[in-house]
Amino acid sequence: xxxxxxxxxxxxxxxxxxxxxxxxxxxxxxxxxxxxxxxxxxxxxxxxxxxxxxxxxxxxxxxxxxxxxxxxxxxxxxxxxxxxxxxxxxxxxxxxxxxxxxxxxxxxxxxxxxxxxxxxxxxxxxxxxxxxxxxxxxxxxxxxxxxxxxxxxxxxxxxxxxxxxxxxxxxxxxxxxxxxxxxxxxxxxxxxxxxxxxxxxxxxxxxxxxxxxxxxxxxxxxxxxxxxxxxxxxxxxxxxxxxxxxxxxxxxxxxxxxxxxxxxxxxxxxxxxxxxxxxxxxxxxxxxxxxxxxxxxxxxxxxxxxxxxxxxxxxxxxxxxxxxxxxxxxxx
Numbered sequence: 001x002x003x004x005x006x007x008x009x010x011x012x013x014x015x016x017x018x019x020x021x022x023x024x025x026x027x028x029x030x031x032x033x034x035x036x037x038x039x040x041x042x043x044x045x046x047x048x049x050x051x052x053x054x055x056x057x058x059x060x061x062x063x064x065x066x067x068x069x070x071x072x073x074x075x076x077x078x079x080x081x082x083x084x085x086x087x088x089x090x091x092x093x094x095x096x097x098x099x100x101x102x103x104x105x106x107x108x109x110x111x112x113x114x115x116x117x118x119x120x121x122x123x124x125x126x127x128x129x130x131x132x133x134x135x136x137x138x139x140x141x142x143x144x145x146x147x148x149x150x151x152x153x154x155x156x157x158x159x160x161x162x163x164x165x166x167x168x169x170x171x172x173x174x175x176x177x178x179x180x181x182x183x184x185x186x187x188x189x190x191x192x193x194x195x196x197x198x199x200x201x202x203x204x205x206x207x208x209x210x211x212x213x214x215x216x217x218x219x220x221x222x223x224x225x226x227x228x229x230x231x232x233x234x235x236x237x238x239x240x241x242x243x244x245x246x247x248x249x250x251x252x253x254x255x256x257x258x259x260x261x262x263x264x265x266x267x268x269x270x271x272x273x274x275x276x277x278x279x280x281x282x283x284x285x286x287x288x289x290x291x292x293x294x295x296x297x298x299x300x301x302x303x304x305x306x307x308x309x310x311x312x313x314x315x316x317x318x319x320x321x322x323x324x325x326x327x328x329x330x331x332x
Contacts, residue, residue, distance in 0.1 A: 035059075041063070043114045044117075046118060052117060065089050090106055099247070110247055111247050113248075120132055200217070249325065274292065279291075
């Protein structure tokens with residue numbers, strides 16, 4: 001299996017489990033112009049099971065990829081999968097917000113491409129014992145890095161009502177956050193909430209019946225919120241994307257695959273800020289220091305094709321944005 005964040009596209013000839021990442025061709029197309037020369041370097045900031053990295057290494061014979069992932073299983077699997085390219089990969093167990101330090105340790109001031117493939121992986125979703133899925137009963141875990149201490153069980157059973165409400169509202173966009181939080185507090189007082197099934201049942205009880213009839217499983221938003229909290233996903237991405245943009249060489253490109261509106265909003269804000277002319281209004285000549293350092297490569301967020309979504313419903317939520325560095329100066 002390979003990590004596919006929002007989804008997997010089946011492909012008979014993909015090998016290693018038969019999986020191809022969502023929007024793979026578009027990712028390769030967008031990064032290719034930055035990788036045409038010798039000794040180019042790409043950071044795969046969410047390596048997963050190596051699908052994007054494998055395709056990039058195959059397409060660019062002199063490319064070196066630095067892959068980062070917080071899941072030890074992903075690092076182990078990718079190490080085996082990418083063994084034919086062992087001399088052209090550097091795999092690091094860590095989080096994307098450590099990108100700057102990872103590059104420093106690798107002796108790299110700049111890189112030519114950075115890929116973010118955000119969200120939860122397919123193995124994490126499909127392996128019941130990881131506790132990510134509300135459709136299967138499992139321990140409340142949700143850790144991407146199985147070596148960290150904070151789990152969903154600890155969040156659900158120790159956070160205050162106010163903290164739970166904030167997480168559900170901000171990370172899950174759950175409009176009934178206070179009701180869900182209140183019922184969690186009530187139920188955990190009877191007995192600790194330790195399973196995904198019990199939590200999903202509690203959420204279902206807290207959501208008004210009329211609302212439960214539409215919009216899919218009512219626990220979806222709560223599980224998303226807990227997953228983001230446990231893994232500090234948004235905080236990591238919010239720090240990692242500016243670091244990636246700072247590290248890009250002239251002509252370097254960044255591609256972001258997001259799978260929910262919170263991630264996509266952060267990507268849009270960061271890329272828009274770097275592609276805007278900040279010269280004071282009314283000047284007869286634009287100021288060089290205020291000219292944009294990047295240009296957008298996508299108009300808004302690009303979506304997967306209908307054919308891809310039909311083959312793989314998990315791809316439906318994918319949103320792709322990309323930008324290219326067009327200017328450097330002493331300030332960068």
